[in-house]
Amino acid sequence: MSVRIYNTKSAKKEVFQPLQEGHINLYVCGITAYDYCHLGHARSTLVFDMIVRYLRYKGYDVTFIRNFTDIDDKIIKRANEQNTTCDELADRFIKAFHDDMIALGNIMPDNEPKATEHIPEIIALIETLISRDMAYASHGDVYYKVSKFVGYGSLSGRNLEDMQAGARIAVSDIKENPMDFALWKSSKEGEPAWDSPWGSGRPGWHIECSAMAKKYLGDTFDIHGGGKDLIFPHHENEIAQSEGASGKPFVNTWIHHGFVTIKDEKMSKSLGNFLTIREMLERYPAEALRLFVFSAQYRTPLDFSEQAMQDAEAGVDRIYSCLAGVAAIDQQGDENGASTIGKKDRAKLEKLNERFTAAMDNDFNTAQALGHIFDTVKSINKICQHLPPSPAAADLKLLNKSSADMQKLLGLLGLITEDPREYVQAKQDRLLAALTITQDEINSLIEQRNQARDDKEWQRADEIRDQLLSHGVEIKDGAQGTTWQVKM
16 A cells, blocks of 8 residues: 655645655754754654654665754854853754664664755855845845745745735845845854855855755655744745755655644743653653654644653553563464454454554554554453463464564554563562562462452452552463563
8 A cells, every 4th residue: 555645735645656766865854953852852753763664664765864953043042151162062962862862762864964064065055046046145144035936835835925014124124025034144253154155154044954955865855854843934945945946846745743732832942841852761761752752643733741651651561561471371372272362353463464554554643553553452462361271373373473563563663672571571570679568478369369269259359359459469360370460
């Protein structure tokens, strides 16, 4: 089945067709390196990590580029506040970003270009725009002539005339049109600067991505991505610059993810309501954060709460416990044994790959894909609970295959990266150390419960189960007898 992607430019889902058969060129706008990354950045990197993994799983050769903005007004301001250089500040936070990506388990892009390392390409692109009468120099700055680009506003759905009507022109304005934006900024005293045909200065924000995308992916490429906050003006201006210079379509498919919110308000540094990635990973495992992010389809808002994170961690535990349970089954199956797996559960297990990929092919719907995973977990747990001491060999084969399928598919989301039995045991050890009841006391109560069941004292058996549960101990009755674990 073909992958269908919601294209921001057309405002609809489209069957994805790469420009070159079997190969995809993808560019994602990266961070401005002046501070630690927050959960909004985490969502962005995780979304495109997932997209790249899945497209490669579908058989595409993906070239993945993500840039760093390492010079801009925010970096200059923060460097001055900290009495350091822009280079030192940017390098420090690029390193912090890489540390965060490793901690999250993200794959690395094929290239991570920096703006300051592409000044010649930026200057060359600006010169092309000036030569085509798409830009002009003014008092050491260079501005893009927005009115010259017919398609301006096509990505964001904005009308240029309406935008111009709402803009205010100051008496001292050095721009021909209030909508014109800077491609090159003349240097101020104490700021980093580079020589150019228009005097000493530095690039504007938007031009860097056009120049770097052109260098690494060409005039036209397959996918450009970022957050919804970049649609206007950043990506709108990228289109104007790139197409104004080349005369060719810039990008075929635009992908934009939704915001992370707290109580329905966008998480951002400017609002002061953000949590950094490293703060989150001190409190929750990386896989819990990944599951939280992928619990919503990437274009929808993702509302953060402690309860949502706790639910995500519990979800990760539930998957690991299920897989560990399958691994613990005695593999000496009965070749002639009758199957104990019902038709509905068998169908769920056999069609997991089909259901998961159908969800992912539909605009990377991770929420629906995870729904199929947890549906399968529920079926496997039920099957395992009712397995006889010597299960049918065919049932064991199906359980083992389903377990392997789950791990493979979850790997596309960067989940279940540890050995399930080792994960569960390590977590059990940590939880056991915090219990208010000893293992000997647990085993003694289980023996008492088993005796009560033998004596058909069902009320007493239930009381013991409840007593153990009050201490955080869950018991399960299965083919292997009664087992227990600390509630995760």
